[in-house]
Each structure stands twice: as structure tokens, then as C-alpha cells.
Amino acid sequence: MEKHILLRDLDVPNIRDLAVYSQHEGYAAWKKAVTGMKPDEVITVVKDSGLRGRGGAGFPAGVKWSFIPKDVFPKYVTVNCDESEPGTFKDHHLIRHNPHQVIEGTALCAYAIGANVAYIYCRGEFREPAYELQKAIDDAYAAGLLGKNLFGSNYSLDIYVHLGAGAYICGEESALLESLEGKIGQPRLKPPFPAVSGLYSKPTVINNVETLANVPPIVLNGSAWYKQWGTEKSPGVKLFSVCGHVKNPGNYELPLGKYSIQELLEMAGGSMTGRPIKAVLPAGSSSPIIPASNFHAKLDYEAMAAIGSVLGSCSWIFMDDSVDMVWAARKMIRFFKHESCGKCTPCREGTHWALSVYDKLLSGKGTIEDVNLIGEVNKQIIGKCFCPLGEFATSSMTFTLKHFKQDYVDFIDQKKGGSDVYLKELARDHHLHELHSGVVSVNGIKVH
Amino acid sequence: MLKDKYKDRIAAIFAKYPPERKRSAVMPLLDIAQEEYGYCTEEAMREVAELCGIDPTEVKSVVGFYTMYYEKKVGKYVIDVCDDLPCVLRGADKFVNYCEQKLGIKAGETTPDGKITLNVVMCLAACDRAPMCQVNTAYHYDLTPDKFDKLVIELKKG
Numbered sequence: 001m002e003k004h005i006l007l008r009d010l011d012v013p014n015i016r017d018l019a020v021y022s023q024h025e026g027y028a029a030w031k032k033a034v035t036g037m038k039p040d041e042v043i044t045v046v047k048d049s050g051l052r053g054r055g056g057a058g059f060p061a062g063v064k065w066s067f068i069p070k071d072v073f074p075k076y077v078t079v080n081c082d083e084s085e086p087g088t089f090k091d092h093h094l095i096r097h098n099p100h101q102v103i104e105g106t107a108l109c110a111y112a113i114g115a116n117v118a119y120i121y122c123r124g125e126f127r128e129p130a131y132e133l134q135k136a137i138d139d140a141y142a143a144g145l146l147g148k149n150l151f152g153s154n155y156s157l158d159i160y161v162h163l164g165a166g167a168y169i170c171g172e173e174s175a176l177l178e179s180l181e182g183k184i185g186q187p188r189l190k191p192p193f194p195a196v197s198g199l200y201s202k203p204t205v206i207n208n209v210e211t212l213a214n215v216p217p218i219v220l221n222g223s224a225w226y227k228q229w230g231t232e233k234s235p236g237v238k239l240f241s242v243c244g245h246v247k248n249p250g251n252y253e254l255p256l257g258k259y260s261i262q263e264l265l266e267m268a269g270g271s272m273t274g275r276p277i278k279a280v281l282p283a284g285s286s287s288p289i290i291p292a293s294n295f296h297a298k299l300d301y302e303a304m305a306a307i308g309s310v311l312g313s314c315s316w317i318f319m320d321d322s323v324d325m326v327w328a329a330r331k332m333i334r335f336f337k338h339e340s341c342g343k344c345t346p347c348r349e350g351t352h353w354a355l356s357v358y359d360k361l362l363s364g365k366g367t368i369e370d371v372n373l374i375g376e377v378n379k380q381i382i383g384k385c386f387c388p389l390g391e392f393a394t395s396s397m398t399f400t401l402k403h404f405k406q407d408y409v410d411f412i413d414q415k416k417g418g419s420d421v422y423l424k425e426l427a428r429d430h431h432l433h434e435l436h437s438g439v440v441s442v443n444g445i446k447v448h
Numbered sequence: 449m450l451k452d453k454y455k456d457r458i459a460a461i462f463a464k465y466p467p468e469r470k471r472s473a474v475m476p477l478l479d480i481a482q483e484e485y486g487y488c489t490e491e492a493m494r495e496v497a498e499l500c501g502i503d504p505t506e507v508k509s510v511v512g513f514y515t516m517y518y519e520k521k522v523g524k525y526v527i528d529v530c531d532d533l534p535c536v537l538r539g540a541d542k543f544v545n546y547c548e549q550k551l552g553i554k555a556g557e558t559t560p561d562g563k564i565t566l567n568v569v570m571c572l573a574a575c576d577r578a579p580m581c582q583v584n585t586a587y588h589y590d591l592t593p594d595k596f597d598k599l600v601i602e603l604k605k606g
Contacts, residue, residue, distance in 0.1 A: 086532045086571040119464075124516045125528075125572050127585040160464040165475055166515035168570065182471035182500065184513035200469055241576070244537045249576035272538075285533060317534050317575070331533040335570055341513075425541065428555055432568065435556040 005237050006213050007253045009097035016132070018139040021100040027145050029220035030104050033111055034151045037219075042112035046215060048223035050235035055080055055171070055208030056283060056313040058301050061215075067195035068113040068203045076199040077110045077118035078180060081209045082164055082171040084123055085284035086335060087315030090239040091209035093251050095122070096129045098213065099136040103159060105212030107146065108219055110157050113205055117158050120209075121176050124165035134161050168339035172387045173206040175341065186343040187387035208313075210239055231257035234300035238311075242268040244318040245277065257300035261290065264299060265318060275320040279403070283312025285332040286392030288399040289325075309399075325404035326411045327422070329396045330358035334429065336393035347390035350381035354397060361411060362426055364418020371408045374401065450495050454480050458499065470500045474510055478517055487518035515569070523558045523565035525603045528582045531568040534575035543579035544568055546593045550600060564603055 004010050014020045021027070033042050047062025068075055079102070083091040094102055102120075110118045122130040137159055140146045148156040162180055164170050170179045174188035177199050198204020214236060218226045227235045234256040243249040247269025254264070261280060271277050279291050288309040290297070297307045304311045319328065337351035354377045360366045378394040385391070401408060411417060451458060457480060458473075465472040477499055481492035488511045497504040511517040529547060531540045547566055548554055558565040574580045577589035588599060 083573045084571055087534045087575050088571075089573045089575055092573045123573070124514065125582060128587070162464070162472075163475065163479065164514070165478070165517055166569075167513065179475070180472060181469070182474035182502075182510070183506075184509055200466065243534045243575035243578075249538075251576070281533075315575075317537070319537060323537070328533060331536065335532060338570055421541075424545075428544070428568065431554055432556045 004253050005217050006094065006098070006101070006210065006239055007251060008101065016097055016099055016136070018100060018136065018143060021098075022143075025220060026100055027104055027140075027216075029216040029218075030107050030111075030145065031151055033108055033219055034153055034155055039112050039114055042108060042219060045219055045223050046112070049214075049218045049226040050223070050230075050233075051211065051214050051218060051226065052234065052301065053208055054210035054214070054238065054313070056085070056310075058311065061207060061211050064195065064207070065109065065113050065205055067193070068205060069196070070114070072203050073114075074117065074202055075113055075115040076202055076204040077106060077113065077115045078173075078176065078199055078204060078206045079106050079118065079120040079209060079212060080171060080173065080176060080206055081120055081122040081126065082168075082176060083126075083209070084168040084171050084339075085286060085313050085315055086332075087243055087281060087284040087317040088241050088313050089243075090241045090251050090314070092126065092129060093239075094209050094213050095120075095126070095133050099133050100140065101213045101216055102133075102209050103137060103140055103146075105215035106159055107157055108215045109205055109207060109212055110159075111155060113203075115205075116156055117160070119160050119162050119180060119199070121162050121164060121170070121180055123170070124163050127163065130161050130163055137161065167341070168335075169341040169387070169389060172389065175387070176206065177204065184341070186341045187389075189386060229255035229258075231300050231302070233302055234311075238299070238314055240264060240299070241313075241315045242318070243316070244280075245272045245275075245320040245323075246270065246318050247272045254299065257298050257303065259299055260296055261299065261316075262295040264316065265295065268316075268318070271318075271320055273320050273322070275322055277318050278321040278323060279319050279325075281317040281319075282314070283310050284315040284317065285335050285396055286388075287312050288395050289403060291403045324411065324416065325400040325407040326358070326361055326416075329400040330355070330362055332396035333358055333393060336389065336396075340389060340393070344385040344387075344390060346381045346384040347393065350377055350390065351393050353377050354381075354393070359426055361408075362417050362422040364415065364422075366412060366417055368409070368412050371401075371412065450477070450480060450484060450492070451499060453484070471502055471506075474500050474502070474507060475514070478507070478511065482517060486524075487521055521562075524563050524606070525583055526565045526567060527603075528567045528569040528572070529555075530570070530572045530574070530578065530580055532571040532575075534571070535578035535580065538575075538578040540579040543591055543593075543596075547596060550593075550596060564600070 043065045051061045052058045106118050167185045169175045170185040175185040179185040194204040230236045240252040294307045297303045301311045337355045340347045340351050342348045381390045461473045461476045477496045493507045494504050497507045555568045579591040580589045
């Protein structure tokens with residue numbers, strides 16, 4: 001692409017500063033909307049652009065906005081900046097290096113749905129980026145871009161930053177709302193959906209940071225302009241966080257549907273280790289793994305579905321052929337076990353037992369029956385949880401088993417478990433678990 | 449008392465939420481409490497509960513749920529090294545081994561002088577620059593044993 005639409009900091013130095021952002025069409029869409037467009041016109045242009053949610057689910061943003069009832073007040077916008085999926089680091093980049101575009105997108109969303117308050121929910125670890133984002137918001141207030149009676153109109157808008165405190169589940173929209181209400185981040189049963197009953201039981205739009213960063217250029221330049229990139233069903237550009245065994249990890253902004261997985265790998269410099277790439281997780285730990293034999297697939301929502309995977313949040317973790325999929329799956333299930341909010345028994349207990357099975361395999365005591373047991377545990381989780389975390393947890397197991405069953409068989413046959421490296425890893429995890437769960441040792445016997 | 453010492457900050461926090469939704473302030477207030485006391489003490493949780501008009505048990509449930517709230521005393525500096533899948537692919541496991549060896553403690557423990565707690569944590573959304581860690585609020589990227597040595601020297605000074 002000639003110029004970036006989202007990663008504009010790569011083209012324009014210091015675009016994080018309001019003065020520089022303003023010189024480069026910054027807040028032009030905002031002024032255009034508030035002074036010359038009806039809220040419905042903003043919704044229409046976003047709907048026509050075909051922009052889909054960039055947080056993972058891919059739901060059309062404009063359609064989501066149109067669900068907000070007109071006659072209920074107040075309404076809210078909440079921005080999901082709880083980016084925690086292993087492999088994802090795109091929103092981190094945007095709020096740090098191009099914060100005003102996120103703020104402007106948030107403002108446009110608020111105007112479109114008739115909200116006067118928006119909250120940007122940042123994961124707690126993003127403390128420093130959140131301070132910088134707050135500074136950018138302060139600058140926007142000082143310049144009269146936020147606050148009361150904007151551009152001489154009757155429309156007023158306040159944007160606040162709210163920090164979480166470490167919980168992956170708060171990236172799930174209803175858990176995020178619970179957290180923002182000062183509670184533990186456990187998902188709500190849907191319906192009602194947030195558009196009807198969201199923050200403080202009021203109509204609420206929740207969008208990902210990247211989704212909203214797309215909105216200012218769409219409102220400024222129109223939906224046809226945006227649709228010059230991407231495919232009919234996956235229009236526009238997308239950020240690809242690329243990491244793992246690649247030479248040049250980082251964020252890449254690409255039109256959807258233009259390039260293949262193989263081309264993405266080449267853009268990122270190819271294998272870092274010189275060894276062949278074995279597989280990739282396209283949307284972090286929660287996504288179905290893709291073996292190298294499918295790297296011909298194009299990067300859009302439909303093509304990824306066609307090869308049995310997802311585009312999701314686009315966090316591409318490439319792994320070379322030294323990676324044992326039994327180990328990788330354990331690493332992922334460890335994550336989900338840690339992050340399960342505990343609300344639904346199948347997820348809370350299922351991830352615990354699944355990790356126990358993998359621990360047994362890594363410790364060298366596993367048998368092929370244990371491998372079969374993994375599938376059984378999965379069956380008890382799939383379709384039995386409130387939110388997608390349970391399904392996500394099973395995906396690491398289901399799809400490593402589907403595509404790399406031989407790794408599991410070899411793991412048992414060749415007695416790969418019980419190596420010094422694996423035992424050290426298990427010992428560390430168990431030590432931490434005991435510290436965190438308050439287990440103490442009394443005369444060598446562990447008690448809670 | 450937090451409410452006297454941090455009067456202005458607390459007022460600014462409450463101003464962000466509807467007046468009848470004081471509970472939304474529980475997490476930002478716990479941040480202040482942790483800043484003040486080093487961890488979420490029983491007294492701090494009671495103070496936060498009173499400010500938000502909720503039960504101390506409800507505050508405690510929040511403290512227990514979110515990983516960034518400490519229920520026990522921790523080091524002046526907490527080094528959180530990410531050892532999730534993407535980071536380990538880029539050497540985070542060996543890096544954690546080095547940190548443990550350098551500090552003479554295991555992950556999860558605090559140095560005897562009370563200065564440094566070493567933790568391994570789940571994804572910190574900086575996978576492209578692994579091995580990486582967070583020291584209190586600040587991220588440190590592209591870490592090597594040499595960089596870690598320098599970091600520890602700085603922390604021990606402070």
C-alpha cells in the first residue's frame with residue numbers, strides 16, 4: 001500500500017501529537033460530521049463501507065450501531081482496548097502511536113448513536129499507554145474537539161479512559177461491561193445484547209480500537225473510497241500482528257483478501273531460525289491452527305473459514321518445525337485455564353482437567369489413552385459455556401490433534417515427555433500455582 | 449486515610465461515572481490504594497468499599513479476581529516477564545531462567561531485601577519484541593541477559 005490508513009505513524013512522524021494529526025486531516029471527519037451530517041448519515045456511511053469489527057468476531061460495525069434504539073437515554077460507547085489474546089499487539093500500537101485517530105473514531109461512533117459519554121477500557125497492563133491516551137484526550141478537550149457544545153452545536157461529548165487490572169476475559173464485551181461497572185469480569189448471558197442493555201443497563205456500542213480507527217477516514221472519504229481495498233465481503237484494510245519464528249515480527253497493515261498466508265510470512269522476513277515453518281495460529285491461542293500446507297489461503301474472513309480457521313483478531317504466531325504441538329497446545333491450555341473466569345463449570349473445570357492431562361504428557365507419564373481423553377474433555381466444554389472462552393480453549397487441543405496427531409503419537413512412542421526442559425517448565429508453573437492459590441506445605445503435606 | 453490524602457484524585461475519578469454508579473470507581477480507587485500501601489490491605493479494601501458505598505466483600509472479590517491487585521506484600525519493583533507461547537518462541541523461557549539465576553530467587557518470589565519480585569505472567573501484548581517484561585508500569589523490550597543485568601542495577605539503586 002502506498003500510504004497507511006491506520007499505521008499512519010509509519011508515514012507521518014509524531015502523528016501522535018494533536019498539532020501534527022490536525023495538519024494531516026485530523027479531526028476533519030469529526031468536524032464534518034458534527035457540523036454537516038445527521039447521526040444516521042454517519043451510520044449509513046459506515047454501514048455502506050462494509051467495515052467489520054476488528055476485535056475478532058467480524059460483525060459489521062455500522063449494522064451494530066444501527067441496533068441502538070433511538071428513544072432510550074443515555075446511551076454509551078465503550079471501546080475495547082483490553083487486547084490480551086496471545087499474539088495480538090495492534091491496539092497497543094494504535095493507542096500509543098496514533099491515539100487521536102482512535103479518539104476521533106470513538107467520537108464519531110458516539111455522535112452516530114447519540115451517546116454523550118464514551119469509555120475507553122484499556123487492559124490494566126497498558127498503564128503507560130493509557131496515560132498517553134489520556135494526555136491526547138486532554139489535548140482534544142483543550143482544542144475544543146471534546147466537551148460541551150462542540151463546533152457551536154447542541155452536541156456534547158465526554159471521553160474517559162478506564163483501566164482494567166489483568167483479566168483476559170474482560171475482552172469479552174459483556175465481561176468488559178461488568179468490569180467497567182466495578183465488578184468481577186464475568187460475561188453476561190445474551191440476549192439481551194449490549195445494544196439493548198449494555199453499560200448500566202443502557203444501550204451500548206462496544207467496538208474494538210482498530211475498528212474505530214477505521215472510522216474517521218471512512219467518514220471523511222466515503223464508503224466507496226474504503227471499498228477500493230479488500231474484497232466484496234471483507235472490505236478495507238486490516239492490521240496483522242505477526243510474531244513467533246519470523247525475522248521481522250511487527251504490525252502489518254494490508255488490504256483484506258489480497259495476499260496469502262505465505263506472502264504474509266515472506267513480508268515478515270520468513271523463518272527466523274532458517275528451519276521450515278510448520279504451522280501458524282492466525283488469531284492467537286484461541287484460533288484453529290493452520291498447517292503450512294494451507295498457506296496458499298488468502299487473508300480474508302471467507303478464505304480463512306474455507307480452510308477451517310478464522311481471521312479473528314489477526315494475531316499470527318508462526319512456528320517452525322522444532323515446535324512440538326503437544327508442548328504448544330499445553331502452553332495455550334495453560335493460558336485459558338489461568339484466564340477462565342470461573343463462571344461456567346465446563347470451562348473452569350474443563351480447562352483444569354485438560355491442563356492436568358497435558359501436564360501428565362509433558363511429565364513423561366502420559367499414554368495414548370490420555371491423548372484420547374483430551375477429545376473427551378473437549379466434548380464436555382464445547383457448546384456448554386456462556387461465552388466463547390470455553391470454545392477457544394478447546395480449539396488449541398482440537399486442531400493440534402486434527403492436524404498434528406503424529407506429534408502426539410510420537411510424543412508417547414518416543415518418550416519425549418519428562419525431559420529436563422519440560423520438567424523445569426512444569427515445576428515453575430506448579431510453584432507459581434501454589435504461591436497464588438495459597439497452598440502451604442506443612443511437614444511436606446500440601447494444604448490449602 | 450485515602451479519602452483525605454487523595455481527595456482531588458478521588459473526586460476526579462468519581463466525576464467520570466454517573467453519580468449513582470459509584471461502584472465503577474472501585475478499580476481506579478484500588479489502584480490508588482495499592483500505590484499507597486504497596487498492596488491491597490484489609491484496611492484499604494474497607495476504605496474503598498466505604499467510598500464506593502459497597503460491601504468490603506465485594507471489593508475483596510474484585511481484588512481476588514484481577515491479577516494486578518496484590519493481596520500480600522510484594523517487592524518495591526515487580527518484574528513481570530511474559531512467558532506465553534509467542535514470547536517463548538522467541539526465547540522467553542531461557543530468559544526467565546536467567547532472571548531466576550541472576551536474582552537468586554524463583555519466579556513468584558521476592559528478593560530477601562524486599563526490592564524485587566519476579567513473576568511470570570500471561571501475554572502482555574508485546575509479542576513482537578520478546579523477551580519482554582513489565583516493571584511496575586513500564587514495558588521493557590528485546591531483553592537480553594546483558595540488558596537485564598543493567599536493569600537490575602538500576603532497580604537495586606532505587
